[in-house]
Amino acid sequence: MNKSTRLFNYRQPGRFFGTLLLAAAALLTGGCGGGEDTTTGYVSSPGFEPVAIKVNSASEITQISAANYDNNVNGLITGATLQNWIDDWQNNRPAGITGRLIILQINNGPAGTQYITPKPDQGVLTYSIISDTGPNSRLVMSRSNGVTTTRAMVLDGASMDRFLREYGINPRQDMIVFAMGTGGAFANMQMGRGWYLFRYWGVEATHLAVLNGGASNAAVMNQTYLSDTVNCDENVDAGCLPNSGWISVKNLPDDNTILQATLEDVMDVVDGRTNAFIWDARSANEYAAIQNVKQDGSGNNTTYLGIDFRNGGSKQGHPLGAVNLSFQNLLITSDGSFRYKDKTTIQAYLDGQQVDGAEFLYYDAGAVIPVGPGNAYQSGQTIITYCETTYRAMITGIASAVILGLPVRFYDGAMVEWNTLASIQDQNSQFILPADSPWRTDTVARSVFTYNTQTAIAPRQIDDPYAVHANKIILADKAYKRGETPAGGGSGGGGVLLPPNPCGG
Incomplete structure (x- = not known):
């Protein structure tokens, strides 16, 4: 043979x-096999006292869903919950959320109903992000683990901060929802990458959710909540992004790199x-x-x-x-x-x-x-x-x-x-x-x-x-969160040159 x-x-x-x-x-x-930085350190935000970094275990990062997904107000949420928020965000938002409802669409729905309709004057914003595996992806980049460089890894700190800044997201106040305009296996995976990215960099579970199913499906959302209106679709024109964010992952005390x-x-x-x-x-x-x-x-x-x-x-x-x-x-x-x-x-x-x-x-x-x-x-x-x-x-x-x-x-x-x-x-x-x-x-x-x-x-x-x-x-990511010089980073896209993988890995 x-x-x-x-x-x-x-x-x-x-x-x-x-x-x-x-x-x-x-x-x-x-959890990194040796040689890691396990010191705690501190993070701070403008106007606040320094807070000790909490290095979490995998068990401390999890959350348990209700048996009826309609009862979840973070984690996996249903269209009914999202619609209730959109109807009256100021009065219906979850306890502890003081900021806006920011919907980050992984993909779009059919023409005329591409987006979950925003209500900017009521604090409900909708964006369509670049979610592919290319050099401009908001979700992944090529990075070296010290042995080899691999594609489609979690963003480094600087790239994550750029995401927060350009979209004007304040993860200490806002509720961030990843959503599919059109349901699909790969789009669902991309939503998962969004959850993983934000939790990895310390966004609290109470400020993060993924929509259960594609919004353009009637089993998921009432289609009257969809339109061709969006705050910004950076796949079409990135110039409409607010670029107003000021919170960094260095201001988030949870170290979830585990x-x-x-x-x-x-x-x-x-x-x-x-x-x-x-x-x-x-x-x-x-x-x-x-x-x-x-x-x-x-x-x-x-x-x-x-x-x-x-x-x-x-x-x-x-x-x-x-x-x-x-x-x-x-x-x-x-x-x-x-x-x-x-x-x-x-x-x-x-x-x-x-x-x-x-x-x-x-x-x-x-x-x-x-x-x-x-x-x-x-x-x-x-x-x-x-x-x-x-x-x-x-x-x-x-x-x-x-x-x-x-x-x-x-x-x-x-x-x-x-x-x-x-x-x-x-x-x-x-x-x-x-x-x-x-x-x-x-x-x-x-x-x-x-x-x-x-x-x-x-x-x-x-x-x-x-x-x-x-x-x-x-x-590198632990060092970045602590304001130290990262020992290693990555590059958007690039890295190992591999053929496209339409199946999503």
């Missing part, structure tokens, strides 16, 4: 279930140094490394077609010990609304039950097998969720952290990063990593994987194959 098509399967069921069923304590509050699980954090789990429930939000075939694998008459994998590796990766597969349930199972798609399923159904999945023909799977001896009732998430565990670029994983993350109230961390580098780190030659005959790099993931001790064919492997930007740690982003 040719090396480029060989399917590695070294799963040991006993070891897997020993890891899976062990109830895990939440990962360390610093939300991001680094490459090093995932390796700590895979290598057995810590424990977590690792949730792969992709398809079962991507998870099992058998996308488009041809089979002979006996059902044996024989030849990999080499055409479906996302982003020109060196391999496909998953970190050892991860389990799989596709994000699609958490959404209502039949009516085009792309709302989340009810809380009871989502909990049933986490309990290992089969719902609507789907359930958590684990990999064993070349097959994906149901984990079974009681053998999925265990009480006390921290969830680390990922997909290709942690877009699909935003659905699983919102379901877990915002609906069920479970401690969640996002492996932001995801499989585009994990599947980069191999000692294999790319299409230019350059080895991506040296054979002795400690960051290799193409080992049977760390991954179940299939190598890509060399001609299909895109070059990668490796910054330091022998870096001591892979938490440069976390350290």
Whole structure:
């Protein structure tokens, strides 16, 4: 069997279930694998006394949804709640909110009803933001973790401050709602990226919400609340942005950087140094490394077609010990609304039950097998969720952290990063990593994987194959919040040159 098509399967069921069923304590509050800045520090706002920074654990960041989503006033809200706010914001706004209602649309609705109609004179503002993965994205940028540069990572502090400034957002007073004009899987993922971004940088849960479903769907909102009126659609003309913000993430006392699980954090789990429930939000075939694998008459994998590796990766597969349930199972798609399923159904999945023909799977001896009732998430565990670029994983993350109230961390580098780190030659005959790099993931001790064919492997930007740690982003962001010089940043777009990924990662 040719090396480029060989399917590695070294799963040991006993070891897997020993890891899976062990109830895990939440990962360390610093949570970045060592070398991190765990000092508290202070933040201040003009006219206020300095406030000590609170470094939160994953458990402290979660919020529990009401069983009836209509009863939520932050987190996952319904169209009925948003309409009630729009009707009379000054009198109907949630307790503790003293500012405006700022609606940030991820995409637009049909012509004539593109936007949720603002009422500027009553403090209700609507904007349509640039939410793609390009260089002007308001949600993501390319950044280096110290080992490699990866696309579609959380914004750095300066970029987040620019977002707040240009949109005139005061996260200490305003209610910020991310919304879809038109429901869709990718748009829902983008809303999740917005929630993750704002929570990561310290915006309180009580000031942040995502709309459950696309606004242009009658099951979500009364269509009379939609029109072609908007405060600013920067996709058309960024010149209409207010550019009046004065609050910085340096003024927000919550340090929620634990939300991001680094490459090093995932390796700590895979290598057995810590424990977590690792949730792969992709398809079962991507998870099992058998996308488009041809089979002979006996059902044996024989030849990999080499055409479906996302982003020109060196391999496909998953970190050892991860389990799989596709994000699609958490959404209502039949009516085009792309709302989340009810809380009871989502909990049933986490309990290992089969719902609507789907359930958590684990990999064993070349097959994906149901984990079974009681053998999925265990009480006390921290969830680390990922997909290709942690877009699909935003659905699983919102379901877990915002609906069920479970401690969640996002492996932001995801499989585009994990599947980069191999000692294999790319299409230019350059080895991506040296054979002795400690960051290799193409080992049977760390991954179940299939190598890509060399001609299909895109070059990668490796910054330091022998870096001591892979938490440069976390350290930089902690430093920025504390007013120190960041140790590392990023760049809008750019970074690793990868083909477009219309599926959202």
